[in-house]
Amino acid sequence: MLDAVIFMLGLGGVCGVVLSAASKIFYVYEDPRIAEIEGMLAGANCGGCGFAGCAAAAAGVVNGKASPSVCIVAGPETANAVAAVMGVDPGSAEPKKSNNLCEGGHRATDRYIYSGINSCRALSQLYGGKRDCSIGCLGYGDCVKSCLFDAIEMGPDGYPVVNEEKCVGCGACETACPKNILVVRTMSDKLLHFNQETNALAPCAQTCPAEIDIPEYIARIKKGDYAGAVNTIRERNPLLLACGRVCPHPCEDYCRRGIEDDPVSINQLKRFVADYEMNSGSRLPVTCAPSTGKKAAVVGGGPAGLSCAFFLRRLGHDVTIYDMMPKLGGMIRYGIPEYRLPKEVLQWEIDGILNLGVDYKPNVKFGKDFDLKSLKADGFEAVFLGIGAWKDYSLKVEGEDLDGCFTGIDFLTRFAVHQQKDSDKSVSIGTKCAVIGGGNTAIDCVRTLIRLGAKEVSIIYRRTRKEMPANMVEIEAAEHEGVLFNFLAAPTRVIGDENGKVKGLEYLKMELGEPDASGRRRPVPIEGSETVIDIDMLVTAIGQGPDTGFVEDIDDLKELELTRWNTIDAANPETLQANIPYVFSGGDAYTGASLVVEAIGGGRRAARSIHQYLTEQPVEPVTDSLYKTHIKESLFDTVPGVNKKARTPMPELPVDARIKSFVEADLVISESDAQFESSRCLSCCRLCYNKDSN
């Protein structure tokens, strides 16, 4: 008996000593929180969470791969305790949720009759499934069988529906699905997703430069779930009030209904829900990922900068916006006039972004008051340059700097500053005004001049109405408001009087010749057709480029590469990383003068790269990216099953009411019109769509 006791004591002692020595010798630093969290989990090693055992799950929590609620056995108290160790709020920690990416279901047609066993995996072995659509749901519910939590069921339309409440994000469905229709993602993953060739996307969603899930938000409007629609838009675009008003909606050009009928008025629906949120009196909550403690600086508070800041903040980074103007918004505040986008509306939208915890510093100019060096010194690890395109091109004709001559941006900005009482500099206008140019800036100048009481306002453009780059609705509105259009006219000289004040403009008449590189017919001058018109004010708005003068003045910016259009260069249009690795750009500063949606998409793209950069991942473009292209098989020539239903017209103020003031000219559609318009949507996906019922 005694020897047995001595032996066991000895054995235990030896093992103990050896192990404790080993733990010293083979010590590897491990986050102490892993052990702490492991102690809190159920210890059942059941694998229900998707990790191989509790230790692995605890390591997952600490490495950010799992949420505090990872343990499916232990329940909410444990989740709270784990969240406390991690220093995050269990509600806002990034849980993974399963998402169903296919809503084709029974709508998709079959290529062959399958009579094998009811299993997606088996069916997919046979030519990738029986459905026409190569990527869509097969409908046998392998995911439903794989889910241990009863969180997935086969919906009535033939595709799985995920119950977010029950889903723990274990990923069993993702593994079970042979078609990658079900994916488990965190909010951050969703915010960083960009369109891929393999995605289930309708043509409109492929076209939108901001990549908004258009069919999804229209479907939500149809169901009356306006909050859901706003949230869907906000996953891609934080400036929905602004876009709902000024976007020239390239998506509508690709609307499938538009092939047989008028396209769905997508942008008016966006404006409808955006206004709905604003008028409801409260903001919908926007969640942000747990803080990462990394700092990023955003230079320029235009749409690109605001979008970049919004997404970076939601990904958990600390963001500060720097802007040279007194208020944020960029061109949509200082270029686009009040009657198109009221400043109060814009401010409400910007406040929503700043409320997430985004810092901002106005009245500081990059290259003058601060630069890359000072940002680095302040602890910023990445810099986004979204400085827009604020430098007007000059006409390069004699007399363009006479008294009474303005450039487009200069005129609009001065007036906007004056109107917002940011300064008391006044703007004086003439009675007979000419505006040179055919873009949005030119149209905004003429419509502003009309509202300021100019007697005669004309547009001088060297091509024809068809070639004007301005938004079509804007051109029409300007025509209604009494603007004169002088097409096929190329200014050659500005004539001044003895006091150096402008008094006339000489131009050459043009005719259209062969198409040029942009596909538009090139205007050629008609010899001896010089004409002079009397004017007392001239605005030249023939385009603008970024003001990158700072590159010459500041030492560490000398190496920043620019293109020959003075835009900031990036090796890859999708990563938007400049040749200085911690500098990124987007919006007009990268593309040259473009659109608000384009700038918003660019801001999010840059936010993705900056996130990769800050979290020490390689900065890489999206795989199988659908950047600026379409999925060929999704573009149709005809769309059977569509009955003509007239598009909801845009309500606007009558002309005589609107030209006297700066009140908003375009109005929002009514709820019943929104319901009707959303019912015109065919809910398209890659191949399938809903036919009209009668």
Next chain:
Amino acid sequence: MGDYIVLIISCIFVNNIMLAQFLGNCPFFGTSKKMETAVGMAMAVIFVLVLAGVITWMAEAFILKPFNLEYLRTIAFIVVIASLVQFVEMFLKKSIPALYAGLGIFLPLITTNCAVMGACLININEEYTFLQALVASFSYAVGFGLALILFAGVREKILLARVPKPLQDTSIALVTAGILSMAFYAFKGMV
């Protein structure tokens, strides 16, 4: 030489630790849902069982036997194997991180695996020499891995089949294991 071949065949097939001697049921069912985990587990068992076989043989030969403490064999082996696994885990983590990344998560799960314990006890009962014990431990582990991987393959296929509701999941797995075990009975009498 011939003896060893017979020993290997006997340990892997005829006396398969899992399917003929029914040891190590828990990991057999627990880690056989996915091929990936099954392979990882199989590797971990081979690794641990060879080490455990060697160490316990030495413990028996140099400590228990000389001091007439054979009656403490079971409890002593438990302590030795458990400590060994802990030690190996620490060692791998520090010195061979790549191997640890592959096997690490399985090691704690087999600390108290009865297949490991069983094989070690069999080695002693059969009065194997050191070399025989080494070969037998390795072969038993390979046999266990073989059974586990076969079973995982079958279970992956079962997922595709229409199983009546009351028989789903663990029940059908038990039935399958039984059939697999009967198949292995065909090896009986070979050696």
